[in-house]
Amino acid sequence: MSRFLSKATSILQPYTPGEQPQAMRYIKLNTNESPYPPSPRVEAAIHQVDCAGLRLYPDPDVTTLREAMARHYSLTQEQVFVGGGSDEVLGYAFMAFFDRGDKVYFPSITYGFYKVYADLFHLRSVEIPLESDFSVNVDTFLGLDGNLFLANPNAPTGICLDVAQIEKIVQRNRNRLVVIDEAYIDFAPGQSCVGLIGKYDNLLVVQTFSKSRALAGMRIGSAFGHPDLIAGLSRIKYSFNPYNMDRISIAAGIAAMGDEVYFKEITGKIIATRERIRTQLTAMNFTVLPSQSNFLFVRPHTISSGALYVQLKENGVLVRFFNKPVICEYLRVTIGTDDEMDEFLQILRRILPCA
Numbered sequence: 001m002s003r004f005l006s007k008a009t010s011i012l013q014p015y016t017p018g019e020q021p022q023a024m025r026y027i028k029l030n031t032n033e034s035p036y037p038p039s040p041r042v043e044a045a046i047h048q049v050d051c052a053g054l055r056l057y058p059d060p061d062v063t064t065l066r067e068a069m070a071r072h073y074s075l076t077q078e079q080v081f082v083g084g085g086s087d088e089v090l091g092y093a094f095m096a097f098f099d100r101g102d103k104v105y106f107p108s109i110t111y112g113f114y115k116v117y118a119d120l121f122h123l124r125s126v127e128i129p130l131e132s133d134f135s136v137n138v139d140t141f142l143g144l145d146g147n148l149f150l151a152n153p154n155a156p157t158g159i160c161l162d163v164a165q166i167e168k169i170v171q172r173n174r175n176r177l178v179v180i181d182e183a184y185i186d187f188a189p190g191q192s193c194v195g196l197i198g199k200y201d202n203l204l205v206v207q208t209f210s211k212s213r214a215l216a217g218m219r220i221g222s223a224f225g226h227p228d229l230i231a232g233l234s235r236i237k238y239s240f241n242p243y244n245m246d247r248i249s250i251a252a253g254i255a256a257m258g259d260e261v262y263f264k265e266i267t268g269k270i271i272a273t274r275e276r277i278r279t280q281l282t283a284m285n286f287t288v289l290p291s292q293s294n295f296l297f298v299r300p301h302t303i304s305s306g307a308l309y310v311q312l313k314e315n316g317v318l319v320r321f322f323n324k325p326v327i328c329e330y331l332r333v334t335i336g337t338d339d340e341m342d343e344f345l346q347i348l349r350r351i352l353p354c355a
């Protein structure tokens, strides 16, 4: 480590992304990307980007994309924020709504980035335990003395609370900000709580184009909330990176928002594949959590998950293994195409001879 690192930087434990192998071709079921390409309209829009125009800065207010999103969700532009992936949007929320030393609540098993941000911004993390079946007990999230981050569906479990349960948490923490990270909500039709933001000024809903809109490589995330919350995020953005959305991302995002038919088609296919694979893995003696996302969290019983991860990798299939207490008994398997998943099952049957 450089001797110029600050003490704070030297003790950070950065987020560990899933492997992104650049050479060997794997069936890649490890980072919850879409197995399908983005809408053909995205490709067309990118081709139409005026390259000479790239000499100019992009619109710092990102008006066109925010307008497109507002229209889609029947919101006003003042209720919409966009950023470079939802990770950036979440980071702005950590910067905007906490002072150093404040408490921040999140489930004991959830998206690893919340803890990373909490440490980066010198907050006190409080982890609320999940039930033994990995479900969120709503009663343990009421009346908190700090802001709350909740991924819904949760990661890496895939388990989803319904809108009424989220509303109860928001209602019973009226003086706390409740951030609902809906990275996977498009795989849980009808469960988004974006419809609640007009009713509660303490609810911020964060979404991403990385999973359901097949644009992880483009880096587009969003937040929906009361105009004052959105203005708070903007204060941070204009204090940190005013041009956070480049011209190509903006064009791609607008095109993706405009193709609802394609969006419904690929999310529907992923949901159908997920249900089929869930049934088959259960029949093969795996414990499979009831996921409403684009991945399954599964526990093998005739081999350790660590050994299975290694053997799958040797056979050309990448899944996600978390070397942490409790969840180390499981593997997170992203839903691929039907062909990819059939090959995955075939390889599994070879690795687990008695299954």
Ligand SMILES: *Cc1c(COP(=O)(O)O)cnc(C)c1O
Binding pocket: 032, 084, 085, 086, 087, 088, 111, 151, 155, 181, 183, 207, 208, 209, 210, 216, 219, 220, 221
């Ligand atoms: C993937 C993911 C994100 C980050 O997505 P971006 O690519 O940064 O938009 C945020 N939250 C959860 C729970 C995720 O799984």
